[in-house]
Amino acid sequence: MVKDPKGRTEPGYSRHVFICGHERPPDASRPCCSARDSIAVMKRLKVAAKEEGISGVRVQKSGCLDFCENGISCVVYPEAVWYSIKNPDEDIPAILEHLRTGVPAESCRMKLED
Ligand code: FES
Known part of the structure; x- marks a missing residue:
């Protein structure tokens, strides 16, 4: 039977978390998450999640999510569910x-009027 590196026999996760890691030049017309240290937050x-033993979850970088x-x-x-991570020390535990x-x-939660 084929298994993945974690010993699973079927693909997939119960939850999938994407955090934008997109980067733009400083003079771009729109901001970017990378400049807000999104890769460090994702890590x-x-x-x-791993230290707390939360299993079945995949946390990974995404491209621009357009918000x-x-x-x-x-x-x-x-x-x-969409989140706007503005204060990692409070938002990561949430x-x-x-x-x-x-x-x-x-x-x-991300609010478009923010
Ligand atoms: S740069 Fe992160 S949502 Fe667009």
Whole structure:
């Protein structure tokens, strides 16, 4: 039987987290998540999920999610909940709670009027 590196026999995750890692030049007309240190935030979330034993979750970098002005942009599937990570020290624990319980965090939900 074929297995992946984690010993699973079927592909897929119970939750998938994408954090935008897109980078633009400083003089671009739109901001970018990379300039807000999104890659470091993505790594922090990934390590924290692993350290807390939250299984079945994949945290990874995405390209531009097109909500650049609201970044750092983050989306969690299958709930399709969008987050705007503006204060990682508060938002990462809130998103971890979502990953642990399946209940979306309200404190950092992306609001388009922000
Ligand atoms: S640069 Fe991150 S959403 Fe566009």
